[in-house]
Amino acid sequence: MSFKTFLEENIIFIIFQFVLAVIIFFAFFLLEIFFVFTILLILFLLFFTFFYLYFVYLGKKKRALQIIYSCNKLEEKYYISEMIRKDDTIEGYPYYYALKEACKAMNDKISDIEKNERDYEEYIESFAHEIKTPIAALSLYAENKKDKTLKYEIRKIEEYVEQILYYARSDTTEKDYFVKKIKLNDIIHPLILKNKDILLNGHINMNVHDLDVYVYTDEKWLSFMISQVLNNAIKYLDKDKKTIEIYSKIKDNQVVLVILDNGWGIRSSDLPRVFDKGFTGSNRKKEYATGMGLYLVKKLSEKLDITVLIDSKYQEYTKVSFVFPKSKMHDEISRRV
Amino acid sequence: MKKILIIEDDESVRNELKELLSNASYEVLVLDNYTNMLDDIINVHPDLILLDINIPYMNGEVLLRNLRKVSNIPVIMVTSKIGEIDEVLSMSYGADDYITKPYNPTILLLRIGAVLKRSENNITDVIFYHDLSIEIKKGIVRSKDEEVILTKNEMIIFLYLYERMGSIVSRDELMTELWNNDEYINDNALTVNISRLRSKFRELGIRNAILTRKGQGYILL
Numbered sequence: 001m002s003f004k005t006f007l008e009e010n011i012i013f014i015i016f017q018f019v020l021a022v023i024i025f026f027a028f029f030l031l032e033i034f035f036v037f038t039i040l041l042i043l044f045l046l047f048f049t050f051f052y053l054y055f056v057y058l059g060k061k062k063r064a065l066q067i068i069y070s071c072n073k074l075e076e077k078y079y080i081s082e083m084i085r086k087d088d089t090i091e092g093y094p095y096y097y098a099l100k101e102a103c104k105a106m107n108d109k110i111s112d113i114e115k116n117e118r119d120y121e122e123y124i125e126s127f128a129h130e131i132k133t134p135i136a137a138l139s140l141y142a143e144n145k146k147d148k149t150l151k152y153e154i155r156k157i158e159e160y161v162e163q164i165l166y167y168a169r170s171d172t173t174e175k176d177y178f179v180k181k182i183k184l185n186d187i188i189h190p191l192i193l194k195n196k197d198i199l200l201n202g203h204i205n206m207n208v209h210d211l212d213v214y215v216y217t218d219e220k221w222l223s224f225m226i227s228q229v230l231n232n233a234i235k236y237l238d239k240d241k242k243t244i245e246i247y248s249k250i251k252d253n254q255v256v257l258v259i260l261d262n263g264w265g266i267r268s269s270d271l272p273r274v275f276d277k278g279f280t281g282s283n284r285k286k287e288y289a290t291g292m293g294l295y296l297v298k299k300l301s302e303k304l305d306i307t308v309l310i311d312s313k314y315q316e317y318t319k320v321s322f323v324f325p326k327s328k329m330h331d332e333i334s335r336r337v
Numbered sequence: 338m339k340k341i342l343i344i345e346d347d348e349s350v351r352n353e354l355k356e357l358l359s360n361a362s363y364e365v366l367v368l369d370n371y372t373n374m375l376d377d378i379i380n381v382h383p384d385l386i387l388l389d390i391n392i393p394y395m396n397g398e399v400l401l402r403n404l405r406k407v408s409n410i411p412v413i414m415v416t417s418k419i420g421e422i423d424e425v426l427s428m429s430y431g432a433d434d435y436i437t438k439p440y441n442p443t444i445l446l447l448r449i450g451a452v453l454k455r456s457e458n459n460i461t462d463v464i465f466y467h468d469l470s471i472e473i474k475k476g477i478v479r480s481k482d483e484e485v486i487l488t489k490n491e492m493i494i495f496l497y498l499y500e501r502m503g504s505i506v507s508r509d510e511l512m513t514e515l516w517n518n519d520e521y522i523n524d525n526a527l528t529v530n531i532s533r534l535r536s537k538f539r540e541l542g543i544r545n546a547i548l549t550r551k552g553q554g555y556i557l558l
Binding site: 129130132133134135136137138139140141143144154158185189190192193194196199200203204205206208 | 347349350353354356357360417437438439440441442443444447512513516517519521523524
């Protein structure tokens with residue numbers, strides 16, 4: 001877009017001007033017109049040509065920069081066709097037309113995809129709700145028949161359904177976000193009870209303490225996130241004396257919830273990737289691993305402003321910490337509520 | 338026996354719920370005619386209602402609102418939605434508790450127990466067992482000339498057996514009760530607690546307080 005390229009583009013015009021100057025020179029020479037006058041005229045002609053080209057160049061450059069600027073400014077670039085003025089020039093119009101059509105086609109496509117995605121999400125959501133009734137019927141049946149295997153399998157189905165529901169929602173969760181004051185124990189306690197059979201049958205010692213602490217967050221989401229971590233902890237316990245410790249502490253004015261197990265642990269080379277979607281570890285039992293649990297935990301926690309940290313020593317322990325946001329802002333909310 | 342009314346339109350869930358609650362020694366009533374619910378409820382006068390939010394003809398929340406105008410019967414709302422807003426709405430319409438499907442049967446029973454207990458509101462401090470007096474809050478068991486102290490776990494176990502005196506209580510029930518009180522103990526610890534409880538009562542002169550029924554559980558006499 002430099003002046004040099006612009007001159008190159010107009011090279012024929014420039015050559016023509018020079019040829020014209022030469023013709024004038026010879027014609028005036030033959031006509032015996034005053035020599036100085038001829039020279040002045042030719043200089044004027046070349047001068048005029050140069051300035052004409054220069055001003056045209058400045059005008060075009062200004063427009064070009066405007067378009068680039070408004071494009072850069074746009075968050076969603078495909079709206080650019082709405083931002084630029086119509087260009088009727090012979091070289092500008094085809095581009096203008098093509099851009100207009102391309103953007104329109106793209107917008108149509110995007111709204112199609114968005115609609116599909118919404119439909120899909122709604123379907124998943126209604127599926128998850130519908131399937132809960134038969135699951136409830138089955139789990140009651142299993143309880144009545146005292147069928148431990150069935151109970152255990154139903155728990156797994158339940159977890160997968162929860163996962164898919166939160167996955168479908170994880171992009172649009174803003175809408176059902178409800179922050180309130182909750183005692184940590186009121187979230188942990190039902191989760192432990194839910195897993196009572198698995199914990200007892202697996203001879204897992206629960207060491208639960210210091211949970212009479214309040215946090216401000218969304219109860220359902222936090223419960224889902226903790227249950228993902230707890231399920232992992234249960235799944236990968238391998239020692240003779242299996243222990244899960246759940247407690248909270250205050251660090252730098254922040255409440256930290258810790259879930260510590262003495263299970264399989266995570267290799268240090270795997271640690272940075274545990275939150276990646278679909279990551280199931282390089283040598284874990286792949287059984288039942290979807291690689292979605294911790295990914296969802298990370299994703300939801302970011303929206304709730306909770307920091308999730310994982311620390312582990314391979315074959316010794318895994319320690320997951322939920323760091324809740326500082327309470328300053330929350331105090332305000334609670335005052336309003 | 339406490340009467341529980343189930344309002345739930347899914348037949349399988351309804352039947353299983355009925356069995357579950359009957360096993361937990363509640364009297365269970367089922368409402369399967371949805372046209373005149375409010376009158377039916379008043380007529381049977383249950384101690385507690387399990388109300389599904391998605392019932393035919395009338396939304397569960399609307400029914401609850403109408404019910405609250407005429408009665409204070411405890412209500413636990415059941416739903417498969419998991420939005421907080423539903424919960425808040427239900428509670429503001431006067432539900433006593435709220436549980437989402439698929440509910441864990443253990444938790445459901447605990448919630449029902451808790452709501453019933455709250456509505457009864459008769460927490461006594463001292464109970465009597467044979468010629469012993471038991472101060473629940475202090476954890477002290479007294480005979481005429483002696484006293485022993487029960488630990489929290491022992492007290493939980495004793496009270497649970499005491500409320501069901503004369504009938505068999507399974508280890509699983511005891512375990513659930515302990516876990517529900519934030520005492521996440523294991524199988525061995527339960528056995529140890531029971532035998533300690535026995536020896537404490539023996540000290541106070543009651544030889545066969547707790548009997549073992551093999552494969553079924555314990556019974557307090």
